[in-house]
Amino acid sequence: MNWDDARVFLALGRAQTLRGAARALHVDQATVGRRIAVMERNLGSMLFLRTSTGYLLTAAGEAAFEAAEGMEAAATELMRRTQGLDKALSGEVRVTTTDFLAVDFVIPAMARVHAEHPEVRVVLNSSSQLLNLSRREADIAIRTQKPENPDLIVRRLARWPMGLFASRAYLDSHGMPEPGRAFMGHDLVVYEPHLSEGRELLLVGEPAGGGRIVATVNSSMMMRRAIAAGLGLGEIPQYIGEQDGLVRLWPERERSRPYEVWMVTHADLRHTARIRAVIDQVVQVFSEAGPG
Template sequence: MNWDDARVLLALGRAQTLRGAARVLHVDQATVGRRIAAIERALGSTLFLRTSTGYLLTEAGESAFEAAESMEAAATELVRRTQGLDKALSGEVRVTTTDFLAVDFVIPAIARVHAEHPDVRVVLTSSSQLLNLSRREADIAIRTQKPDNPDLIVRRLTRWPMCLFASQAYLDSHGMPEPGTAFRGHDLVAYEPYLSEGRALTLVGESASAGRIVAAVNSSMMVRTAVGAGLGLGELPLYIGERDGLVRIWPERERSKPYEVWMVTHEDLRHTARIRAVIEQVVQVFAEA
C-alpha cells in the first residue's frame, strides 16, 4: 500500500461515509469508492463492511488502518521537522480557534502579520471542533481547553473571571435579579453544551431553577450576542462584558471556573519563521487586552 492509498483508507475509516471521506480528500464520492475497491482487490481482503449507516472497518481493515496511521505519523513528522527549519517569512499558516476568539483577537493579529509580512497567508478555521495538531490539521490552536499531549507547546494567553451580565435595555424592562431567588421572573441565556451534560444550570453560583431559558446556544459568541441583544442574563468573561458595554450583575460574584485561553503548537514547528510571526502577534493582541 502506498501513501496515496493509505490516505484514502484513513479518510474513509475516520469519516465512515463516502461523502465525508470525499470532503477530506477533495475528490468526489465515486472516486473514493473506486479507490477503496481497488485497494481491496490489491490486498485480497475486504477492508470495509458496507452497512446502511456507513462503512465499518473489518478485522483486516482495522489492521490496515493501524498500518496506515503509522505511515501518516511518519509522513507528518517528516513534514514538521523539515518545516521547523524554514526561515522564510512566506507561505501558509493554519490557525484554528472559536468564532468568539477569532473575531476579537485572532483576526486583528492576522492584520498585523499581513502588514509586516504580506507573503504569509493565514488559513483560519473558526470552529468548536478540536483539530489534531499532531496530524497537522492545524499549525496553531487557540482554545479554552488545555491539552495534555507532551509533544505540544502550550502557553496560557489569558485568564478572565466569568461574570453575570445583562444589557441595559433588559434591566430597564425586567429589573435587577434578587440573589437567592433562583432568577425567578428573569430570562436567561444558557450555553447549550452545558445543558447537554445534564447538569442543573447555575449562573455565578446561583441556581437558575426558577428562571426561564429563552436561548440555549452552542458558542460563546452566541451567548455574547444574545445577552447584548437583550434576550436575558448570561455569563461572559469579565473583559468581554465590560468591552461590550454590558451591565455586570452582582459584582461580588463570579463563576468558580475562570475563562482561560491557551495557545498550542507542535514542538517541531514553533521555530518556523512564519508560524513564529503569527504566534508573536497573537500573544501581543491578548497582552494588550
C-alpha cells in the same frame, strides 16, 4: 498501499461515510469511492463493509488501518522536522480556534502578519471542533481547554473572570434579579454543554432553577450576541461583557472557574519562521486586551 492511498483510506475509516471523507480530503465522493475500490482490488481484500449507516472496517481493514496510521505518523514527523528548520517568511500557517476568539483576536493578528509578511498565508478554521496538531490538521490551536500532550507547547493567553451580564434594554423591561431568588421571573441564556453535564445549573454561583431558559447556545460568540439582543441574562467573560457595553450584574460575584485561553503548537514547529510570526502577533493582540 502508498501514502496517497493511505490518506484516503484513513479519511474514510475515520469519517465512515463517503461524504465525510470527501470533505476532509477536499475531493468529491466519487473519487473516494473509486480510490477505495482500486485499493481493495489491488490488495485482494475487502477493507470496508458497506452498510446502511456507512462504511465499517472489516478485520482486514482494521489491520490495514493500524498500519496506515503508522505511515501517517511517519509522514507527519518528517514534515514537522523539516518544516521546523524552515526560516522562510512565506507559505501556509493553519490556525484553528473558536468563532469569538477568531473575530476578536486572531483576525486582527492575521492583519498584522499580512502587513509585515505578505507572503505568509493564514488558513483559519473557526469551529468548536478540536483538530489534531499531532496529525498536522493545524499548526496553531487557540482554545479554552489546556491539552496534556507532552509533545505540545502550551501558553496561556488570557484568564478572565466570568460575570453575569444583561443588556440595558433587558433590564429596563425585566428589572434587576434579586440574589437568593434563583432568578425567579427572569429569562436566561445558557451554554448548552453545561446543561448536558446533568449538574445543577448555576450562574455566578446562584442556583438558576427559578429562571426560564429561553435559549441555549454552544459558542461564546452566540452567547454574547444573545445577551446583547436582550434575550436574557447570561455568563460571559468580564472583558467581553464590558467591551460589548453590557451591564454587569452582581459585580461582587464570579463563576468559580475563569475563562482561560490557551495557545498550542507542536514542539517541532515552534521555531518555523512563518509560524513564529503568527504566534508573536497573536500573543501581542491578546496582551493588548489586558491582563491574562
